[in-house]
Amino acid sequence: MNPRITFLKSSYESFRGRDVNDLYKHYVQKREKALLDSIAAATAINGIFFSDYIDYDKITPEIAEAFQTSFPNLELSDLSKMSEDQLAGIISNWKGKLFEFNVRDNLNVGEMVGDIQLEEGQYAVVADSLTQPGWDLQILNADGTVARELQAKATDSLSYINEAFEKYPDIDIISTSEVAGLNDNLLNSDISNEDITNSLVDPMKSLFDSPVENFLEDIFPMLPVLIITTTEGRKCIMGKQTAMEGLQSGIKRGTRSAASMGLGALLAWMDFGVFSIGGTFALNYFWSRHEDSNEALKILEKKERELRLLAAKY
CATH class of the missing domain: 3.40.91 (Restriction Endonuclease)
Structure with missing residues (x-):
């Protein structure tokens, strides 16, 4: 077989088999991370506004x-x-x-x-x-x-x-x-x-809490920061990303969490009750999914351009 065709075939198979599979795994991990961040942000809003409260109704x-x-x-x-x-x-x-x-x-x-x-x-x-x-x-x-x-x-x-x-x-x-x-x-x-x-x-x-409940209520507002710092730091320690990449990813995740918690705080202030928790979760999760989908799409488009250039060369 023509060595050029063989090289093109192996390059395509490499992209199709390894790169696309890795990209899928990466996207799944991102989705799980988005879910974790969303739960943490919603839990923080619950800890801030609804842990010790009076039911005025x-x-x-x-x-x-x-x-x-x-x-x-x-x-x-x-x-x-x-x-x-x-x-x-x-x-x-x-x-x-x-x-x-x-x-x-x-x-x-x-x-x-x-x-x-x-x-x-x-x-x-x-x-x-x-x-x-x-x-x-x-x-x-x-x-x-x-x-x-x-x-x-x-x-x-x-x-x-x-x-x-x-x-x-x-x-x-x-x-x-x-x-x-x-x-x-x-x-x-x-x-x-x-x-x-x-x-x-x-x-x-809800004002009559046990010591454990009081401790958890103190921790919950800081949960998004703790989770983001822990997960990004772990990846840096394991060599899966550089410190700069970890910082950039942490800032992006922190920005989403802060914005979603801001929405939750506004809804709580407007007396929307538990809907503020749902709003916090939804904004964080779907914002993350949208960004992760766009990132995956850009990577695929980049790989497609590389294949097209490779095919045109040979």
Whole structure:
């Protein structure tokens, strides 16, 4: 066979067999890397915006009113900065005020609470002062005179109830259902202490994390940087790329991650919730796929030109 034809044949087979196969493997690796970067960016957005958050959709107007009354110098958003011990103290006081509001509202809509039902023209009010001695609620007549005073105790501790009886023996106590049957002098609100507590904890349950969860939440925002640095550094150590190539690849991947996280942050700020996580993932992944596809196409076009030149030469 003509040696020139033999050389051309071997060159073509080399390109078809080795180079195209290597190019395919390279593209698959790029796709896997794009998936890894996208997951890391989405996880970082979740760690930044949704790891410790308050579900405001579960904050009812009554719960919000009880908080504002109990803590006039705080905002609900301040709770995300508190320790678990601080939150426990907040919830204890908040629960007591919420119970008072529940009793007030139930009475004012005509329900019987304990053995109490309002008469025509009467209405119930909660004490304006947080340090009001003796009573927590008053039942007022239509002319504003006081018909009855009550203490409201949201607790499952009978000793706490007994202390209140000793201190204010002339004021009736209405309690949560857990302790109402333990003392004949108590008025049963038919409101559960556990239910009230859960209604406050549920919107903030992500704030009560274990030490491991807190550690992971601190790590997640840095996950894209850690993954990019580790994977590019490993390739440099193994001799699969130069330090300059690793730097260039790292900058490109970092730019995509930063841009996608920026979109996620914007969506989170606009209150799109979990859609911000999906947006972060989608932008990073499809941007990476687009760039990698273009890179593979350019390499193929280059190889095709080289073959054409080789064929024209021989």
